[in-house]
Every structure is written in C-alpha cells, then in structure tokens.
Amino acid sequence: MKVGILGATGAVGKEMLKVMEEKNLPVDELRLFASSRSAGKVMKFHDREIIIEVADEHSFDGLDYVLGAVENEQSKMYAPMIQKAKAIYIDNSSAFRLDPDVPLVVPQINPDALKNHQGIIANPNCVTIIGLMACAPLHQVNPIKRIIASSYQAVSGAGAAGMDELLKQMNDLHEDREPVAEVFSHQIAYNLIPQIGGFDEVGYTSEEMKFQNESRKILSDSELKVSCTCVRVPVLRSHSISMNIELTNEMSVQQAKELINAFEGVQVSETYPTPMETSNQDTVFVGRIRKDLTCDKGLALWCCGDQIRKGAASNAIEIMEALMK
Amino acid sequence: MKVGILGATGAVGKEMLKVMEEKNLPVDELRLFASSRSAGKVMKFHDREIIIEVADEHSFDGLDYVLGAVENEQSKMYAPMIQKAKAIYIDNSSAFRLDPDVPLVVPQINPDALKNHQGIIANPNCVTIIGLMACAPLHQVNPIKRIIASSYQAVSGAGAAGMDELLKQMNDLHEDREPVAEVFSHQIAYNLIPQIGGFDEVGYTSEEMKFQNESRKILSDSELKVSCTCVRVPVLRSHSISMNIELTNEMSVQQAKELINAFEGVQVSETYPTPMETSNQDTVFVGRIRKDLTCDKGLALWCCGDQIRKGAASNAIEIMEALMK
Numbered sequence: 001m002k003v004g005i006l007g008a009t010g011a012v013g014k015e016m017l018k019v020m021e022e023k024n025l026p027v028d029e030l031r032l033f034a035s036s037r038s039a040g041k042v043m044k045f046h047d048r049e050i051i052i053e054v055a056d057e058h059s060f061d062g063l064d065y066v067l068g069a070v071e072n073e074q075s076k077m078y079a080p081m082i083q084k085a086k087a088i089y090i091d092n093s094s095a096f097r098l099d100p101d102v103p104l105v106v107p108q109i110n111p112d113a114l115k116n117h118q119g120i121i122a123n124p125n126c127v128t129i130i131g132l133m134a135c136a137p138l139h140q141v142n143p144i145k146r147i148i149a150s151s152y153q154a155v156s157g158a159g160a161a162g163m164d165e166l167l168k169q170m171n172d173l174h175e176d177r178e179p180v181a182e183v184f185s186h187q188i189a190y191n192l193i194p195q196i197g198g199f200d201e202v203g204y205t206s207e208e209m210k211f212q213n214e215s216r217k218i219l220s221d222s223e224l225k226v227s228c229t230c231v232r233v234p235v236l237r238s239h240s241i242s243m244n245i246e247l248t249n250e251m252s253v254q255q256a257k258e259l260i261n262a263f264e265g266v267q268v269s270e271t272y273p274t275p276m277e278t279s280n281q282d283t284v285f286v287g288r289i290r291k292d293l294t295c296d297k298g299l300a301l302w303c304c305g306d307q308i309r310k311g312a313a314s315n316a317i318e319i320m321e322a323l324m325k
Numbered sequence: 326m327k328v329g330i331l332g333a334t335g336a337v338g339k340e341m342l343k344v345m346e347e348k349n350l351p352v353d354e355l356r357l358f359a360s361s362r363s364a365g366k367v368m369k370f371h372d373r374e375i376i377i378e379v380a381d382e383h384s385f386d387g388l389d390y391v392l393g394a395v396e397n398e399q400s401k402m403y404a405p406m407i408q409k410a411k412a413i414y415i416d417n418s419s420a421f422r423l424d425p426d427v428p429l430v431v432p433q434i435n436p437d438a439l440k441n442h443q444g445i446i447a448n449p450n451c452v453t454i455i456g457l458m459a460c461a462p463l464h465q466v467n468p469i470k471r472i473i474a475s476s477y478q479a480v481s482g483a484g485a486a487g488m489d490e491l492l493k494q495m496n497d498l499h500e501d502r503e504p505v506a507e508v509f510s511h512q513i514a515y516n517l518i519p520q521i522g523g524f525d526e527v528g529y530t531s532e533e534m535k536f537q538n539e540s541r542k543i544l545s546d547s548e549l550k551v552s553c554t555c556v557r558v559p560v561l562r563s564h565s566i567s568m569n570i571e572l573t574n575e576m577s578v579q580q581a582k583e584l585i586n587a588f589e590g591v592q593v594s595e596t597y598p599t600p601m602e603t604s605n606q607d608t609v610f611v612g613r614i615r616k617d618l619t620c621d622k623g624l625a626l627w628c629c630g631d632q633i634r635k636g637a638a639s640n641a642i643e644i645m646e647a648l649m650k
Contacts, residue, residue: 146619150475150567152517152556174499190561191601192477194613194627203578203615212618225619229567229627231477234559236515242475242554244569246619253528276516288519290528293537294471294550294571302519302554 001026001324002062004087006055006078007069008032008043011160012092015313016067017045019282023317033059060085065320068092069312083119088323090121090316094206097122097214104217107318108265109136113218114322121319124218125210126311127151127230131241132215133284133310134303137263138256139219142247149211149228152240153196154275156307157232158183166234184232193232205230238275239311240304244292247299253289256299260286265310266303273304281306282314326351326649327387329412331403332394333357333368333377336485337417340638341392342370344607348642358384385410390645393417394637408444413648415446415641419531422447422539429542432643433590434461438543439647446644449543450535451636452476452555456566457540458609458635459628462588463572463581464544471571474536474553478521479600481562481632483508491559509557518557530555563600564636565629569617572624578614581624585611590635591628598629606631607639 003020007013013034020027030045033055042049053059055078060066066082068075068091075093082089096102103113104122106129114121124132127149135144155162161183169179169189179187186193197206212226233240257268265283272287284305292298305311328345332338338359345352355370358380367374378384380403385391391407393400393416400418407414421427428438429447431454439446449457452474460469480487486508494504494514504512511518522531537551558565582593590608597612609630617623630636 148473148569148617148619150554152477152558170495171499174496186599187601190559191599192558192560192565193599194565194567194597203613204618227569227618227620227623227625229475229613229625231565231567231627233477233517234515235517240517240519240556242519242556242567244473244552272519274511274516274518276512288528288554292473293529293552294473295552298552300552300554302556 002029002064003027004031004033004060004063004066005069006033006066006074008052009034009038010069011156011163011308012069012312015308016069016317017043019309019314019317021046025321031059031063057081057084060087063087065090065323067316067320079120088117088119088121090123090319092123092312092316094125094210096120097124098217104214105319106132106218106315107322108133108263110218110220111322114319123312123316123319124214125207126157126239126307127153127207127241128211128214128218129311129315130239130284130303130305131211131243132218133266133305134243134260134286134301135245136219137259137266138245138247138251141259142249142251143221144224144245144247146246147224147226148244149226150242151228151230152233152235153230154235154237154239154307155188155232156237157196157239163236166236188232188234190234194229196230196232235275236279237306237308238279238304239307240275240302242302244298244300246292246295247297250297251299253291253299256289272302275304278304279306280309282310284310327354327389328352329356329358329385329388329391330394331358331380331391331399334359334363335394336481336488336633337394337637340633341394341642342368344634344639344642346371350646356384356388382406382409385412388412390415390648392641392645404445413442413444413446415448415644417448417637417641419450419535421445422449423542429539430644431457431543431640432647433458433588435543435545436647439644448637448641448644449539450532451482451564451632452478452532452566453536453539453543454636454640455564455609455628455630456536456568457543458591458630459568459585459611459626460570461544462584462591463570463576463624466584467572467574467576468546469549469570469572472549472551473569474551475567476553476555477558477560477565477567478555479560479562479564479632480513480557482521482557482564488561491561513557513559515559519554521555521557560600561604562631562633563604563629564632565600565627567627569623569625571617571620572622575622576624578616578624581614597627600629603629604631605634607635609635
C-alpha cells in the first residue's frame with residue numbers, strides 16, 4: 001500500500017503517522033508533504049526516515065491513498081492532481097463535505113456510503129464525529145428528531161498553533177508577562193470563546209452549522225434539526241459536548257446505555273468522561289445519560305472524544321482501512 | 326445601619342465588604358465573623374480596622390442585617406440566633422432557598438417577594454441568578470416554558486479554595502510537578518468536570534436541579550421546565566451559560582435584545598461576552614442571541630456574569646439595599 005499525507009507536519013498529519021504506526025498498517029511507501037518551510041526536513045515512520053516534500057502535480061503518481069490534513073484552499077488545489085494520479089483522496093478539510101458526489105463518512109456509522117466514492121471521501125468535522133458517535137447508536141433504533149448541543153472544544157481544533165498558544169499564554173501569565181492572542185480572537189487561558197468560525201446571517205457560526213448539515217448527510221436524514229453553540233475552552237485536545245436529544249419514541253436510560261455499549265468505537269463511562277481522561281485514544285466516551293426534564297422523548301448526555309484522534313486523524317485512517325477491505 | 330458578615334474571610338465574604346465599600350453604603354457598625362482559625366485577625370473596611378470574631382448567640386444583638394456567606398450547616402445553626410436578635414438574615418447558602426416562608430430574591434426580577442419576609446431572605450444559586458438575569462426580561466413579556474442550559478462554571482463557585490486549586494495546579498504543571506486534586510474530584514487545570522454537587526436518583530446534580538427549582542420560585546411559575554448540565558471549567562470567576570429557551574410565542578432576536586437592554590443589571594454585548602471580560606463587575610452580559618433552529622418559538626443565547634459578584638455577594642448587597650428603601 002502506497003500512502004501520501006498532505007500537511008504531515010501539522011497536529012493532525014503527525015497523528016495520522018502515529019495512528020498508522022500503532023495499527024501497523026502495511027504501508028510499503030509513504031510520502032509526506034508540507035509547506036516549503038518544512039521541505040527537506042525528516043520525519044520518522046517506524047524506522048524509516050522520510051524527507052518532507054512540497055507537493056506538485058506529479059507527487060501523487062503511483063499512490064493508492066492520500067490523506068489530507070490541510071486547509072480548504074489547499075485541499076481544493078490538490079484534489080484534482082490526486083484524482084488525476086488515480087489515488088483515493090481522504091480529506092479532513094470541509095472543502096468537499098457537502099458535495100453530493102463525495103461520501104462523508106464515519107466508518108462505524110455509515111460505511112455503506114463509501115461504495116459510491118468517485119475518488120474523494122470527506123472526513124467530517126470533529127464535533128460532528130464525536131457528537132454522532134454518541135447519537136448514532138440511539139438514532140439507528142429510534143430516530144433522533146432534534147439535537148440541542150453546547151460544545152466545549154479543545155484548542156487542538158485550531159491545530160498545533162492553537163495548542164501552542166494556550167500553553168504560551170499560561171507560560172506568560174506564570175512569568176508575569178502579558179499574554180498575547182494571535183491564533184484566537186481573545187485570550188484563551190482561563191477564558192472561553194463562544195465563537196468558532198465565521199457568523200452566518202442568522203447568527204450561527206460555520207462550526208455550529210456543520211453539526212446540523214454534516215449530521216443530516218451522514219445519517220441520511222434531511223429533517224434532523226440541530227441547534228448548536230460551539231465554545232472554545234482552555235483544554236488541550238479532547239472535545240466535550242453537552243447534548244439534549246429528542247427521539248421519535250421514549251427511550252429508557254438503561255436502553256440508551258446498552259445501545260451505546262453495543263456500538264463499536266463508543267463506550268459509556270462508569271461515572272462520566274472528562275477531556276483529560278479521554279485524550280490520546282480513539283474511543284468516544286459518554287456519560288451523564290439521563291432523561292431530559294423538558295421533553296418526554298428526550299435524553300440528556302455528555303460525551304468526550306479526542307479531537308485530533310477520532311475527531312480527525314483516526315477517523316481518516318479508519319476510512320482508509322475500510323476501503324482496503 | 327449596623328451590619329454583620331458571616332464568613333467574612335471567604336471569597337464571597339470579602340467581596341461583600343468590597344461591594345459595600347464601592348457603593349459607599351452608610352454602615353455605622355460592621356461586625357465580621359469567621360472560623361476560629363481567622364479569629365483575632367484584622368480586616369479593613371474603608372479606613373476602619375475590624376477584628377474578626379467567632380460568632381456566638383450574642384454576636385448579632387443590635388445588628389440590622391446579617392449577610393451570610395457560609396455553608397448550609399452553619400447557616401442553619403446561626404439563623405435562629407440572628408432571628409432572635411431581630412436582625413434580618415440575607416443568606417447565600419441553599420439552606421432556606423426553597424422554604425415557603427423565605428423569599429428567594431433577585432432584586433431586579435422579583436423585588437415584591439421581599440415584602441413577605443419573616444427575618445430570612447435567601448440569595449439564589451449563582452447559575453440561577455446569572456441565567457435568570459438573561460431570561461427574566463423576555464419572560465416578563467412572553468413567558469418561558471422550557472430552558473435547556475449547559476453551564477461553564479468558574480472555579481470561584483467552590484470559593485477561594487477552588488480558585489487556589491486551579492492556580493496551584495497550573496503552577497505545579499509549569500514547574501513539572503504532578504498536580505493534586507483536593508477541592509475538585511479531578512484535575513481542573515486544562516480539564517472539565519461535568520459534576521457540581523451530588524447526584525439525585527434520576528442522574529441530575531444538586532446544582533442542576535437548583536436552576537429549575539429556584540427559577541420556578543423566583544418567577545412564580547411552577548410549570549417552568551429546566552434541563553441543565555452543569556460543568557466546572559478552568560476559568561477563575563465568571564460563569565457562562567449556553568441556553569436554548571422556548572417562549573410562549575415567537576419572539577424576534579431584535580425584540581429580545583431590546584428587552585434585555587431595557588432591563589436593569591443586564592446588557593447585550595456588542596459581539597459576545599467572555600468570562601474574562603465580564604469579571605469584577607455586577608452586570609450580566611448576553612450575546613449570541615439567535616433563533617433556536619429546532620423550535621419556532623425558541624431562542625438560543627450565551628450569557629456571562631461574575632460568580633462572586635452578581636452570582637453571590639452583589640446580589641446579597643442589592644437585597645439589603647432594597648430592604649433599606
């Protein structure tokens with residue numbers, strides 16, 4: 001198997017390498033691409049040393065899969081080159097997610113969507129993946145009609161630069177320097193920022209609308225209603241989501257727990273998950289499952305999952321593994 | 326006016342002193358009470374030096390008002406002594422909040438409830454005060470039927486010890502020591518804890534149920550339904566709440582903004598509030614007001630308010646000021 005990674009030096013790109021190593025995937029050839037700033041540097045994969053390249057139109061020749069961990073603009077630029085080279089592009093950006101010709105896939109939830117790919121497969125938004133891993137087990141037996149969600153999103157969602165900024169601000173405060181906000185619009189150390197992405201005309205952010213729009217596509221349910229508030233919190237890498245869901249029929253807490261525990265990739269916590277305990281692993285954890293006191297057919301729950309792993313890198317690798325079968 | 330403060334050395338007690346100074350209240354005599362550990366120490370009020378005492382059954386004689394910033398058990402112990410001394414007890418604990426003989430008051434929302442007091446007035450829970458300051462302006466013209474809330478609660482809710490623990494954990498991490506969790510059940514630095522208070526038999530915490538039960542009493546609406554998820558976040562002193570509210574009739578975002586801005590003590594932010602920007606002041610700030618995408622009669626919003634100020638000390642002082650009139 002011959003694999004390329006676009007954006008190999010970022011937080012998600014590095015994690016893709018790590019996940020492929022951990023899973024011991026049969027990678028015969030690996031090409032790593034990044035910006036000219038990183039070109040010529042070396043990254044290790046098992047005991048191999050791989051020189052980072054700047055991708056051009058010939059870079060993808062002979063590859064089976066290209067994993068994308070770059071911004072939308074770059075993704076749109078490279079996608080035609082990857083398609084021309086007949087490699088399959090698994091893209092972590094939002095560039096193609098709502099394109100009707102592009103499957104949007106969480107392998108545990110809608111693996112069948114992979115059958116119809118035309119060379120590009122999109123990896124969903126991190127909140128969508130983590131939130132749906134908690135919802136899908138319930139939805140499959142008792143369709144969810146409405147989700148009200150408030151997220152608690154780690155700084156890793158803004159990449160390695162986001163994590164560096166939180167740590168640097170904490171360091172500055174510790175050493176009595178004024179913290180500087182560059183990646184985020186406000187100081188994030190000891191603070192919260194209730195905006196991720198730009199605002200639409202009715203006041204929702206792009207991040208908030210992804211949860212509704214991507215969930216509709218993944219669950220093949222254009223009627224699903226989602227009202228989401230996305231908030232950046234001073235946490236390093238696991239996203240948490242507080243959700244109130246309304247199902248078609250009443251569901252007991254016990255049944256919800258059983259359905260979640262029977263589903264691959266998600267697990268009910270004995271007490272409740274915290275971002276720290278759920279970091280650096282692929283499983284999404286769910287806790288605080290209880291009746292929604294405002295709605296007979298409703299449940300409230302709390303879930304946590306590593307944003308860089310299941311929210312991005314691991315889901316992309318799982319898509320590649322599903323295609324390999 | 327003769328005033329006593331129970332728990333004067335805690336985060337809320339200290340802030341009560343500060344707020345009375347800032348407001349230049351006509352305090353002729355001030356008695357400060359705390360545990361034996363602090364007895365004999367001196368606290369300043371304007372240019373007066375006041376020696377801290379341990380309260381006993383004669384401590385309250387001659388006082389007009391006693392402000393309570395102690396735990397439930399102590400509050401229950403001192404309340405009869407304060408009543409016997411014919412002082413009015415304004416209690417920040419939850420000991421008497423749901424007692425039908427005790428008014429539960431946010432002066433901007435239900436000042437009339439003060440008329441029927443029998444010597445004890447309860448200060449509501451901090452999430453309830455901050456959340457209702459955002460809701461009440463809307464509720465008064467278009468009753469709210471349902472609130473789904475997720476809180477982002479500062480460590481100050483656990484008192485000075487909570488703030489110290491977050492800062493100490495950050496310091497430990499900075500200096501490569503293992504952080505220790507004593508006040509909170511888990512590490513709070515770079516983490517979230519989705520539990521505040523103990524669990525009831527259906528899985529809600531005491532903190533979560535306060536928002537429903539206290540809101541029903543303050544708004545005189547026993548039908549109000551609230552489903553709340555309370556989460557501790559690594560923020561120092563402002564609480565934030567993400568709320569989806571369902572009103573009796575449809576309400577435009579513009580009308581909601583106008584109603585909030587016309588209400589005393591609460592204000593719409595130009596963009597959105599963050600906990601850092603809203604700390605150290607009494608105003609509750611509201612932002613992100615938009616239609617709830619899951620409900621025609623619903624609005625979503627985000628509010629922030631200082632937990633020690635409006636969430637506790639300032640509201641208690643405002644109750645005292647309302648009684649003085």
